[in-house]
Structures are given as structure tokens and as C-alpha cells.
Amino acid sequence: MRNKEKLVEILLTLIGLSSVTVLGLIILFIFKEGLPAFAQVGLWQFVTGTRWSPGKNLLGILPMIAGSFVVTAGALVVGLPLGLGCAIYLSEFATAKTAAILKPTIELLAGIPSVVFGFIGLTLMVPFIRNFFGGPGFSVLASALVLGIMILPTMVSVSYDALRAVPPVYREGMLALGSTDWQAVKMVVLPAARPGILAAAILAMGRAIGETMAVIMVAGNSTIIPTSFLDPVRTLTSNIALEMGYATGLHRQALFATGVVLFVIISILNLTARVVVRGKTR
Amino acid sequence: MSATAPTGSECKVQAINFSFSYAYGETKALHSLNLAIRPGSLLTIMGPTGSGKTTFLRALNRLNDRVAGTGHTGQLLLDGKDVYGQEVDVAELRRRVGMVFALPTPLPLSIYENVAYGPRKKGIRSRAKLDTIVEKALKTAVIFEEVKDRLHSSAQRLSGGQQQRLALARVLAVDPEVILLDEPTSGLDPLSTLRIEETLRQLRSDFTIVLVTHDPLQAARIKSDVAFFYLGELVEIGPATEIFTRPQDRRTEDYITGKFG
Amino acid sequence: MIYSSKPVPTKPEQRPQAGRYFLRAFPVLIFIMIALSAMLSGCRPRAQTARGSITVAGSTSVQPFAEMLAEEYAGRFPERPPINIQGGGSSAGGRAVLTGAAQIGMLSRQPAEAEKELTVITIAHDALAVVVHPQNPVHGLSSDQIRAIFAGRFSNWSTVGGTSERIHVISREEGSGTRTAFDELIMAGSNVAARAIVQDSNGAVREAVAQDKNAIGYISLGLVDNRVKAIEVDNVKPTLANCRAGTYTLIRPFLFVTKEKLSASGQAFINFVLSDDGQNLLAEEGLVTDNQ
Numbered sequence: 083m084r085n086k087e088k089l090v091e092i093l094l095t096l097i098g099l100s101s102v103t104v105l106g107l108i109i110l111f112i113f114k115e116g117l118p119a120f121a122q123v124g125l126w127q128f129v130t131g132t133r134w135s136p137g138k139n140l141l142g143i144l145p146m147i148a149g150s151f152v153v154t155a156g157a158l159v160v161g162l163p164l165g166l167g168c169a170i171y172l173s174e175f176a177t178a179k180t181a182a183i184l185k186p187t188i189e190l191l192a193g194i195p196s197v198v199f200g201f202i203g204l205t206l207m208v209p210f211i212r213n214f215f216g217g218p219g220f221s222v223l224a225s226a227l228v229l230g231i232m233i234l235p236t237m238v239s240v241s242y243d244a245l246r247a248v249p250p251v252y253r254e255g256m257l258a259l260g261s262t263d264w265q266a267v268k269m270v271v272l273p274a275a276r277p278g279i280l281a282a283a284i285l286a287m288g289r290a291i292g293e294t295m296a297v298i299m300v301a302g303n304s305t306i307i308p309t310s311f312l313d314p315v316r317t318l319t320s321n322i323a324l325e326m327g328y329a330t331g332l333h334r335q336a337l338f339a340t341g342v343v344l345f346v347i348i349s350i351l352n353l354t355a356r357v358v359v360r361g362k363t364r
Numbered sequence: 365m366s367a368t369a370p371t372g373s374e375c376k377v378q379a380i381n382f383s384f385s386y387a388y389g390e391t392k393a394l395h396s397l398n399l400a401i402r403p404g405s406l407l408t409i410m411g412p413t414g415s416g417k418t419t420f421l422r423a424l425n426r427l428n429d430r431v432a433g434t435g436h437t438g439q440l441l442l443d444g445k446d447v448y449g450q451e452v453d454v455a456e457l458r459r460r461v462g463m464v465f466a467l468p469t470p471l472p473l474s475i476y477e478n479v480a481y482g483p484r485k486k487g488i489r490s491r492a493k494l495d496t497i498v499e500k501a502l503k504t505a506v507i508f509e510e511v512k513d514r515l516h517s518s519a520q521r522l523s524g525g526q527q528q529r530l531a532l533a534r535v536l537a538v539d540p541e542v543i544l545l546d547e548p549t550s551g552l553d554p555l556s557t558l559r560i561e562e563t564l565r566q567l568r569s570d571f572t573i574v575l576v577t578h579d580p581l582q583a584a585r586i587k588s589d590v591a592f593f594y595l596g597e598l599v600e601i602g603p604a605t606e607i608f609t610r611p612q613d614r615r616t617e618d619y620i621t622g623k624f625g
Numbered sequence: 626m627i628y629s630s631k632p633v634p635t636k637p638e639q640r641p642q643a644g645r646y647f648l649r650a651f652p653v654l655i656f657i658m659i660a661l662s663a664m665l666s667g668c669r670p671r672a673q674t675a676r677g678s679i680t681v682a683g684s685t686s687v688q689p690f691a692e693m694l695a696e697e698y699a700g701r702f703p704e705r706p707p708i709n710i711q712g713g714g715s716s717a718g719g720r721a722v723l724t725g726a727a728q729i730g731m732l733s734r735q736p737a738e739a740e741k742e743l744t745v746i747t748i749a750h751d752a753l754a755v756v757v758h759p760q761n762p763v764h765g766l767s768s769d770q771i772r773a774i775f776a777g778r779f780s781n782w783s784t785v786g787g788t789s790e791r792i793h794v795i796s797r798e799e800g801s802g803t804r805t806a807f808d809e810l811i812m813a814g815s816n817v818a819a820r821a822i823v824q825d826s827n828g829a830v831r832e833a834v835a836q837d838k839n840a841i842g843y844i845s846l847g848l849v850d851n852r853v854k855a856i857e858v859d860n861v862k863p864t865l866a867n868c869r870a871g872t873y874t875l876i877r878p879f880l881f882v883t884k885e886k887l888s889a890s891g892q893a894f895i896n897f898v899l900s901d902d903g904q905n906l907l908a909e910e911g912l913v914t915d916n917q
Contacts (some may be wrong), residue, residue: 095653095656096655096656099653099656100656103656133819134819135799135816135819136799136800137799137800137808138816145819177432178432204832208836209836212836212837217791217793218793218822218837218839218840219836219837220822220833249467250430251465251466251467251469252469253430254427254430254463254465255465255467255468255469255531256469256471257427257430257458258425258427258458258462258463258465258535259458259459259462259481259482259485259534259535259538260455260456260458260459260482260485260538261455261481261485262455265485269471269472269481270469270471270472273472298825299829302822302823303798303822303823303824303825304819304820304821304822304823305819305823306819306820314820314822316823324798324823324825325798325799325800327713327714327716327717327800328714328715328716328717328800328801329716329800330716330720330739
């Protein structure tokens with residue numbers, strides 16, 4: 083009996099250690115491969131350089147950093163309000179029957195592979211944007227739209243759970259004063275669910291930053307700093323995916339260095355988000 | 365059952381053969397309830413869990429509407445009119461029949477704004493009017509003295525007992541006729557509990573108050589009319605002194621002597 | 626006062642004895658050993674093939690033709706080991722052969738420095754077609770004009786005889802064989818504009834040009850269909866006849882590269898590709914072969 087306990091304990095320790103270690107090894111690997119690029123190109127030069135042309139040994143990733151930021155921000159602008167609105171509707175206003183149909187449908191969206199989204203974006207959104215707004219169609223706008231829809235399931239599911247976790251008595255306190263459902267939601271439920279909703283937004287943001295396949299298909303992948311929504315753009319992840327197949331030597335190290343920059347950016351964003359969430363729950 | 369039974373036109377609240385069920389009829393919460401409450405009285409409803417006391421309360425302001433699958437037969441009258449009538453405006457009903465819950469949930473606003481919320485909703489915009497209403501409500505709820513210097517600080521910083529009195533003030537601010545309280549002191553310390561009970565006693569002549577409690581001793585302390593609910597039925601009703609010294613029903617006697625609870 | 630970190634069981638025989646430190650360290654030690662051996666074993670990949678199948682990897686331009694050949698090959702010689710075609714780009718193909726991950730590499734450009742040690746076999750030549758939308762009024766451009774467009778110096782179609790619209794330049798990623806060929810044959814030292822849209826395959830470029838009236842791009846001649854229009858370059862039509870005659874000069878080699886020692890089954894496939902049958906198949910698909 084005692085031995086069985088010990089065995090389970092050992093097993094769990096192994097499992098716990100392995101997941102942490104795998105992550106640690108990946109991080110170590112990326113840094114090991116990428117740091118020489120920083121040394122050779124110069125950290126400042128690398129991060130602020132505006133020309134990316136490995137064939138001519140020009141290695142500046144500022145356009146891609148800008149690209150990642152703009153595309154992610156656009157995706158959040160599209161996906162956050164839509165997702166939150168949907169979650170509020172499902173949680174507070176939909177009848178049980180409606181919710182029973184809608185919620186699984188939205189969760190189904192999460193199972194669609196990103197390449198399918200990219201394909202739909204390519205065949206539907208890109209031409210639409212080109213015809214209606216001008217420009218090549220491959221653009222920040224196309225990426226933001228596609229990504230915004232891709233992060234919907236995450237945003238809806240997690241926000242919905244946060245809203246459902248608010249005890250009914252919060253709503254009832256308001257209703258008993260004669261307020262309407264929406265007033266109750268706005269004044270009590272949303273503030274109470276705020277930490278959970280912020281967590282949903284952070285998760286959605288993480289998904290948007292990391293998405294590669296769909297973005298490559300609709301963003302245009304130009305190495306310019308985007309100045310308009312209709313400009314084509316390249317993100318950090320797309321950069322790695324596009325050129326990884328043939329990169330050698332310094333170029334390959336530069337791609338790993340891009341991975342390092344990505345890792346740092348995501349860490350900073352997550353930390354900031356955590357601090358903000360903690361501040362708001364006090 | 366010995367009921368202080370005024371006739372129809374005198375009652376503020378009257379239940380006539382009122383039955384209520386959940387889950388599309390599967391769970392019957394109230395069986396053919398017949399009960400009359402006079403205006404300007406304080407009725408304490410006591411009984412063990414599952415006796416239907418909270419169901420009755422929430423039927424009065426139709427909060428039970430929010431649960432799918434609820435149904436009722438019979439009538440539940442407020443001033444002679446069925447609260448489940450077709451033309452009843454539920455929001456208006458809930459203003460006339462205010463409710464204080466076991467868990468006070470102040471809005472994430474200042475104390476002033478919490479109390480002013482209801483009146484604002486009714487359309488009162490004038491600052492002077494709101495000031496008057498807020499002050500009166502806070503005084504009636506016996507909390508004004510404690511908070512008058514920090515009306516604009518956050519309501520969520522108040523203690524449990526204070527928040528509960530604030531909840532009462534919030535209800536009072538919209539000028540209700542009936543005040544329902546669902547186990548309002550269950551989460552409070554004894555001192556706050558006594559203060560609330562004291563406040564209710566003072567209020568009773570101006571409103572019709574129905575208080576649900578899990579604690580028979582509280583019913584005894586408040587010295588109002590007491591109704592004993594058990595398994596969805598009204599078993600006995602009468603003044604506190606009668607119920608606690610000469611209960612007529614065996615079940616009432618067992619409950620107040622602590623044989624079950 | 627010493628506080629225990631875990632609740633101490635009451636019965637003496639349940640309390641951990643002196644061996645408890647070892648017990649705690651045990652899983653960690655095991656884990657380190659496993660982790661180390663896993664890391665070390667990943668060091669050298671071998672080209673283990675499943676029952677002798679041949680892997681052919683590399684240029685996405687050569688890929689569709691190789692796939693067609695492999696299908697034909699399997700149809701004619703069903704008893705021979707299967708041929709596996711993969712994409713990845715010319716550079717990836719070269720690397721795959723060097724490391725042993727593939728037996729044959731496909732290149733759509735001349736071998737690079739690192740690939741010089743491999744055996745090179747030309748299987749055909751491919752022409753690069755510069756394509757625009759079928760409704761674009763422009764029928765032909767000089768190579769100077771094409772260079773200026775792709776470098777971003779000309780930005781409006783009206784400069785070269787078209788309508789007054791912005792030119793949308795579609796290019797390939799740096800390091801694709803097609804891109805390298807285009808750089809060498811047309812750009813001659815100038816950079817393709819940073820603003821150019823980059824797509825990751827011939828097919829994607831063709832799709833992009835087919836949808837956009839103002840787009841211009843370059844793809845393999847063999848992949849031109851009626852959804853795009855291949856324009857004249859320096860007044861020479863991009864036809865197979867002109868390629869063979871030598872007047873259309875945007876030509877690049879399609880190469881197979883292998884290590885010196887190639888298995889018999891790999892050699893058999895290459896023999897098929899170089900045979901009259903194989904060459905005719907390639908010519909039918911629009912490539913320029915030597916046997917015509």
C-alpha cells in the first residue's frame with residue numbers, strides 16, 4: 083500500500099519534470115541557435131533594422147515586428163467585441179434551446195484547421211478587399227479579419243465560463259430593483275466577470291500572435307512596415323515559416339533569433355496582462 | 365390552521381390555492397397555499413430547507429420567472445390583483461415589491477450612487493431630489509450616521525452588516541410597498557443581525573414586510589406574526605407568542621423544540 | 626521549532642526512514658538519464674527508407690513534374706519500390722540529399738556552393754514566364770521594364786502602356802529556385818522591392834495574378850494556363866519553340882542531384898526520367914527537353 087503511494091508519487095514527479103524540461107530545452111535551443119545572430123548583426127541593428135534581405139545580408143526585423151503587432155491588434159479589434167458579445171448573449175439572453183445549438187457550433191469553429199481559414203480568406207476576403215477597398219487585397223485587413231474569426235471560439239468559451247461563474251444572486255439583486263436584464267449585466271455581471279474575461283482576451287491574443295499558416299496565405303508577406311490597413315504585411319511567425327526551408331548559416335541563425343524576439347515579446351505581453359488582471363481584481 | 369385572516373380587500377398580499385412547481389411539474393415546491401398578509405405588518409416565515417419559503421418569496425416578485433420550467437396554479441394577489449396577470453409590468457412589480465437577499469451585492473459604485481441607482485432609473489435627474497431620497501433611504505435603513513461622511517467612497521469597502529443595510533436602503537429608495545427579505549442575516553455576525561432585526565421592527569408600520577428565516581430563534585426574537593412552512597405547505601400561522609408557547613400542530617412543536625431543522 | 630514540509634504520519638512504521646532522500650532523488654536521476662539519452666540519440670539521422678522506397682525532395686517547381694513521372698513509373702513498373710516526392714524548395718532538397726534524408730534532390734536553379742559535391746543530372750529545362758491578368762492590355766515588356774517594375778521604380782501600369790492603376794508585384798520567397806532564377810535572369814543585381822507581395826509557391830503566384838487585374842508575377846512556363854497571360858519579353862513570345870530556338874532566354878535548368886553512391890532503384894528511376902518516354906512526358910507538360 084505504501085509502495086503504491088510512492089510509485090504514484092515518483093510517476094507524477096517524472097511527468098511534472100518532463101513537461102517543464104521540454105519547455106526549458108526548447109527555450110535553450112532557440113537561444114543557443116539564435117544568439118550568434120545577435121552577436122554578428124548587433125542586437126540593436128537586428129531589432130530596428132528596416133530591411134530584410136538575407137540574400138544581400140540585410141537582416142533587420144522591424145517590419146515584421148510591426149507586422150505582428152498590427153495584425154494581432156487588428157485581430158483583437160475584430161474578435162474581442164464579437165466574442166464577448168456572443169458570450170454575453172449565450173450566457174444572459176439566449177434561451178436554453180438556442181444556447182444548446184449555438185455553443186457547440188462555435189466550439190466547432192475551434193476545430194477547423196488554420197489552413198482552411200487561410201483558404202477561405204484567400205478565395206473570399208482577399209478579392210473582396212481588393213475590389214471594394216483597393217490595393218492588392220493581401221493586407222493587414224485580411225489578416226485581421228481571418229485571425230479575428232479564428233480567435234472567436236477561444237474568446238467566447240472562456241468569457242462564457244467567466245460569466246456563468248457569476249452567482250445568480252448578483253443578477254437578482256439588480257433585477258429586484260426593477261432593472262432590466264441588460265442593465266443587470268452591464269452593472270454587476272460584467273464587472274464581476276472581468277478577470278475571467280481578461281484571461282479570455284489574453285488567451286485569444288496568444289493565439290493570434292502565434293498563428294502562421296492562415297496569415298501567410300492572406301497577408302501578402304511584403305517586408306515593409308505597414309502604414310495602412312490595406313498594406314501587405316509580414317509577421318514574425320510568417321517570416322520564419324517562409325524562409326526556414328532553405329536558410330543556412332547566418333540566415334538560419336537569424337531566423338532563430340526571430341524566434342527569440344517572438345518569445346521575448348510574448349513573455350512581456352503575458353506578464354503585462356497578468357499584472358493588469360491582478361490589479362483589476364483587487 | 366389558525367390564521368389571522370383578514371378578508372380580501374384588506375390584504376396587501378394574498379395567496380389563494382397557490383401551487384408552484386419547478387422542472388416542468390416534476391418538483392412541487394408549494395401545495396395549495398392559502399395565506400393573507402395585512403398591510404403594515406411584519407410576517408416572518410420560518411421552516412426547514414425545502415419548505416418552499418424562498419419559493420413563495422420569489423414568486424411574489426416573479427424572480428422565479430428566470431428559471432425555465434416553472435409553473436403555478438391558483439392566484440397570488442398584490443392589492444387584489446394577480447401578480448401573474450397578463451398586463452403586469454414585471455419591472456414595475458419588482459419596484460413595488462423590493463427584495464433583500466442573503467448575499468448583499470453592492471454595485472461597483474459609491475454608496476451614494478448605489479442608493480441613487482433605482483431613483484435614477486425611474487427618471488429622477490435633479491441632484492437635489494436625489495440627495496433627499498438618498499439621505500432618507502440611508503436614514504430609514506439606520507446606516508446614514510455611519511456613512512454620511514463617505515457617501516462617495518466605494519460601497520464595496522463596507523462591512524457585511526453595513527452592506528446589508530445598504531441593500532435595504534437601495535430598496536427603500538425606490539419607494540416600495542412590500543419589502544421581502546430572504547435570510548438577510550444568515551451571513552452576519554450577531555451584532556449586525558440584531559441591528560437589522562431592530563431596523564425591521566421600526567419599519568414595519570410603513571411597509572408590508574415578509575422575512576424568510578432559517579432560524580426559528582430569529583422568528584422568536586422579532587416578535588412579529590410567524591408562519592411555519594413545511595414541505596411546501598403552510599402548517600400554522602399566528603403571532604409569535606402563540607406559535608412559540610402554544611403551537612397547535614405537532615410538526616410546529618417539533619420544529620421549534622429542535623427535533624428537526 | 627522545526628516545521629515539517631509534509632504532514633508526518635502518526636504510526637512510526639509509516640514515517641520515512643533514512644532512505645527518504647534517496648527516494649526523492651530517485652525519480653529526478655532516472656529522468657536525467659532518460660533525457661540525456663534522448664538528446665544524444667537524436668544526433669545523427671539516417672536515411673532509413675521503408676523497404677527501399679526512394680525519396681525525392683526539393684524544388685516546388687520541379688515537384689509537379691516529378692510527381693507525374695513517379696506516377697507513370699509506378700504504373701509501368703508496379704513491382705519496383707515506390708517513389709516518394711516531397712517539396713520544400715530547391716535549397717531544402719539539396720540539404721536533404723547532403724544529410725541523407727533523401728536519395729534524389731530536385732533543383733530549379735544551378736547548384737549552390739554547398740551542393741557542388743553532388744552529382745548533377747539535367748532532366749529538362751524550364752522557361753520562366755512573366756504573367757499578368759488575361760484582361761491586362763499589356764502584351765509584352767522589355768527586360769529593363771520588368772526589372773524596373775519588380776524593383777519598385779515603376780509603380781503605375783500607365784508607365785508601360787497599361788491603364789492608370791497601381792502595379793501589384795507578386796514575387797516568391799528568397800531562396801526558392803524560381804526566385805533565384807528570376808533574380809539571375811532579370812534582376813541582375815537589383816533588389817526586388819520590399820513592397821512586393823510574397824507567395825510561397827508557383828500555384829499561389831498564379832492564383833494571385835489570376836484574381837487581380839493589376840498584378841504581375843513570374844511562374845514556371847509549364848504551369849501557365851488560361852487563367853493568366855504570359856507576356857512577351859523583349860518582343861519574344863514565351864513558347865516552347867522559342868525556348869528551343871534559343872530566342873526566349875528566361876530558361877533555367879531542372880536538375881536532379883544525388884550523392885555519388887546511388888542505390889539501384891534510385892538509378893532506375895533516373896534512367897526512366899532520362900529515357901525517351903520520360904522526356905516525352907516532360908515535353909508534353911511544357912518543359913524544354915533535349916530530345917526534341
